[in-house]
Amino acid sequence: MEFTFEDISGAEIARRTAVYEPLTAAVRDLIDAVIRTEVNDDALSDAQGAISDVVALLREKQIPGSYGVRHTADRQGMAWGNAVIGLRNAIAPPLTVIRAGVDDPVVAWAEVTLGAAYEGPPGHVHGGVVSLLFDQLLGEAASMDGLPNYTGTLTVRYLRPTPLGRIRMEAQTPERSGRKKIARATMTVDGVRTAEAEGVFIVPRGMSTLRPLSDGND
Amino acid sequence: MEFTFEDISGAEIARRTAVYEPLTAAVRDLIDAVIRTEVNDDALSDAQGAISDVVALLREKQIPGSYGVRHTADRQGMAWGNAVIGLRNAIAPPLTVIRAGVDDPVVAWAEVTLGAAYEGPPGHVHGGVVSLLFDQLLGEAASMDGLPNYTGTLTVRYLRPTPLGRIRMEAQTPERSGRKKIARATMTVDGVRTAEAEGVFIVPRGMSTLRPLSDGND
Structure with a gap:
């Protein structure tokens, strides 16, 4: 079980947080909307197409496996893929x-x-x-x-x-x-x-x- | 705690399954892609905008609260919002x-x-x-x-x-x-x-x- 060392500054962490936090929040919103929507089949089909396009865009460059648990030189932890607290994991409430x-x-x-x-x-x-x-x-x-x-x-x-x-x-x-x-x-x-x-x-x-x-x- | 009775046929359940299953699968794929992507900030911003548009589309008509647990006249259960087995819940693996x-x-x-x-x-x-x-x-x-x-x-x-x-x-x-x-x-x-x-x-x-x-x- 390997923890990943990532040599980045506090400023870089803040920059990434500002980008990924609202993106993940949008996906959480989408999860909720898919459960509760009552729009017609055509709209659902359009939604599916648009989501698949976004996935293709994001997958143009990606890490091969799971996010892991990373930490910086000053021991700041980044469990951003974590299923409960992960900043980049839309499954996490997050807690x-x-x-x-x-x-x-x-x-x-x-x-x-x-x-x-x-x-x-x-x-x-x-x-x-x-x-x-x-x-x-x-x-x-x-x-x-x-x-x-x-x-x-x-x-x-x-x-x-x-x-x-x-x-x-x-x-x-x-x-x-x-x-x-x-x-x-x-x-x-x-x-x-x-x-x-x-x-x-x-x-x-x-x-x-x-x-x-x-x-x-x- | 109220279970919801929904008087629909097996054919209607099959139709809805065919629409919601791939939509939810696309959202699961998106959750994974957001965790693992390494595309640049502009692409992430585009992705966020596109997701918000889909959410707005889906929310044009929606139920007021959670999905609940529904069942049909012949007692077929539809726990489609369930966090572990839900057909329409992208958080569910599903099991x-x-x-x-x-x-x-x-x-x-x-x-x-x-x-x-x-x-x-x-x-x-x-x-x-x-x-x-x-x-x-x-x-x-x-x-x-x-x-x-x-x-x-x-x-x-x-x-x-x-x-x-x-x-x-x-x-x-x-x-x-x-x-x-x-x-x-x-x-x-x-x-x-x-x-x-x-x-x-x-x-x-x-x-x-x-x-x-x-x-x-x-």
Whole structure:
């Protein structure tokens, strides 16, 4: 599993963000429109043709595989292809995880609006989408101590259906015991808890006694 | 939570499928292209403009909210907006769950190819996507007995990273005890198990003694 080093400046990251963020937002809008449209077959056919033309244009020059996870010389991470937080991935809501501090009772949190594309039961968030978002938040919360880890187990308890719309997620300070870290988080809608999750994360062998390189907030 | 009754024929479903399936496939292709493209800023800007035009076209007539879950008079379900299996949802891979039979040791299975849009760790499937797919498969396996149920708990164990590409998932015959059903499933890549999951499903109060209306295969 290789992380990619890309030697670019903060200014170049800002330039790329300004270009890709609205492009990806337009694709998110398109995903929603394709689910909800009621225009006639001719219009749908025109839409399909126009989309295929855009795809051909974008594919004139492209990387051979997936985006990967890149980082710059000053350790700024670019997980722009990530399915949950990716700046260039229209599947991602995207979730923006706000990191408080490792000593804060809520170490990390996120708020996001989930529309028609995240539906499972009528008018409600797909249970799998709930778990998808928890996996990302818990993973970020667990790695805030600066020690790398991989997910061992994810458990999600569904307390009630989560309506589509604005949701809030909060992760508590993870517990650590040897090579194991346990992180917990909740999902709420208008202050009502709809789901909670627990992730067990494992620090790779030989790394648990390392002194963290940073405060984990990078 | 309301399911929508839509009184259309099998022929009309086939007609709509023929129109929406390639349209949604084009949007999936676009999601992938936006992640992987390396064309210049002018081309990206042109792409964004063209996509916005398509969105405007599709939004000329649309339903006010999410797609919901619809079914026809002969009980054919249309979860076309579903985030995992939705025919009109470009976020969905889509997963097509094949139902064997309730007495088959593997009651339901699915194979799907996951590309750049489903990435978490470099070159690998996002752990949350693994849980997203399990949630859908387990829910379908659990409801094959014809008794409705909602998800109580989902637990996913990650045995090793799942590489992007073709994956296979299999669900075993669920155990049932009173109002509780327990379903289990595995994920494999080239025959190697990468993850396994367990879902606890609850039959709504007052429904567990109902005789199933069908064999659950509709």
